[in-house]
Amino acid sequence: MLKITNLEVKVEDKQILNGIDLEVKPGEVVAIMGLNGSGKSTLAYSLAGHPKYEVMGKIEMDGENITEMSPNERAEKGLFLANQHPVAIYGLTVNSFLWQIYKKRNKEKSSILDFRKWLETQAQALDFNPELLKRGLNDGFSGGEKKKLEILQLLVFNPKYVILDEIDSGLDVDALTKIAKTMAAVAKQRQIGVLIITHYNRILKFLKADKVVVIEGGKVAKIGGPELAVEIENNGYKEEVK
Ligand SMILES: Nc1ncnc2c1ncn2[C@@H]1O[C@H](COP(=O)(O)OP(=O)(O)O)[C@@H](O)[C@H]1O
Numbered sequence: 320m321l322k323i324t325n326l327e328v329k330v331e332d333k334q335i336l337n338g339i340d341l342e343v344k345p346g347e348v349v350a351i352m353g354l355n356g357s358g359k360s361t362l363a364y365s366l367a368g369h370p371k372y373e374v375m376g377k378i379e380m381d382g383e384n385i386t387e388m389s390p391n392e393r394a395e396k397g398l399f400l401a402n403q404h405p406v407a408i409y410g411l412t413v414n415s416f417l418w419q420i421y422k423k424r425n426k427e428k429s430s431i432l433d434f435r436k437w438l439e440t441q442a443q444a445l446d447f448n449p450e451l452l453k454r455g456l457n458d459g460f461s462g463g464e465k466k467k468l469e470i471l472q473l474l475v476f477n478p479k480y481v482i483l484d485e486i487d488s489g490l491d492v493d494a495l496t497k498i499a500k501t502m503a504a505v506a507k508q509r510q511i512g513v514l515i516i517t518h519y520n521r522i523l524k525f526l527k528a529d530k531v532v533v534i535e536g537g538k539v540a541k542i543g544g545p546e547l548a549v550e551i552e553n554n555g556y557k558e559e560v561k
C-alpha cells in the first residue's frame with residue numbers, strides 16, 4: 320500500500336499542502352480532483368521526491384518509509400510518475416531509452432530483438448505509431464503521442480504504484496479512451512496502485528476509480544465514490560465541496 324500520513328509540503332517557504340492523509344492499495348484506482356492551484360501537482364511531485372519540495376509527515380510504500388528517499392530510490396522501489404509535461408531528449412531514441420529501462424527493471428532478460436517485438440505490439444495496441452520508436456525521445460511528438468509514450472514507458476518500467484498527473488489533458492477522445500483502457504487493464508493484471516489526478520470524469524469512465532478525493536487549499540475536502548466525479552463534472556466544485 321502507498322500510505323500518506325499528515326503530509327505537509329512547502330515550496331519556497333510557501334505552505335501548499337496542509338496535512339493530507341491518503342491510501343492507495345495495490346490494484347486500487349484513486350482519483351484526485353480539485354480546482355487549479357489546489358495542490359494536486361505538488362502532491363504528485365512530493366510523492367515522487369522532487370527536491371524542490373520541503374516535506375513533513377510520512378510517505379510509506381509497502382510498509383517502508385520513503386519520505387526521505389531520493390527520486391531514484393523511490394523509482395527503484397517501484398514508484399512511477401507520469402509527467403504532465405514530458406521532456407524531449409533529442410539524441411536518445413525511444414527504442415534505446417525504453418531498452419535501458421527494461422534492462423534496469425527486469426531480472427529475466429529477453430533479447431533486444433524480442434523486447435523490440437514486444438514493444439511494437441504494445442505500441443500498436445495503444446495506437447502509437449511504431450515508427451516513432453525510432454525517433455528521439457518526444458522529439459516533435461504531438462501532445463497525444465507524448466502521453467502515450469508515458470504509458471509505454473510505464474508498461475516497460477512495471478511499477479507497483481503510479482501517479483498520473485493530468486494524463487488526459489489535451490487528448491482527443493480516441494487517445495483518451497486507449498490510454499484509460501490500457502491503464503485499467505494493466506493495473507488490474509499487475510495489481511498496480513493508481514493515483515490519477517484529473518479534472519474530468521471522462522477518463523474515469525474507462526479507468527474506474529474506487530475512490531475520488533477532492534483537494535481544496537492543500538487539504539482533503541471530500542472523499543467519495545465514482546459518483547462524486549460525475550457530480551463534479553456536471554456541477555463543478557462549489558456545490559460539491561462546500
Ligand atoms: N515553485 C513554486 N513556488 C511558489 N509557489 C508554487 C510553486 N509551485 C507551485 N506553487 C503554488 O502552489 C499552489 C498549488 O499548485 P499545484 O500543486 O501546481 O496545483 P494544481 O496542480 O492543483 O493546479 C499554487 O498556488 C501554485 O502557485
Ligand SMILES: [Mg+2]
Nearest residue numbers: 359360361485
Ligand atoms: Mg497540476
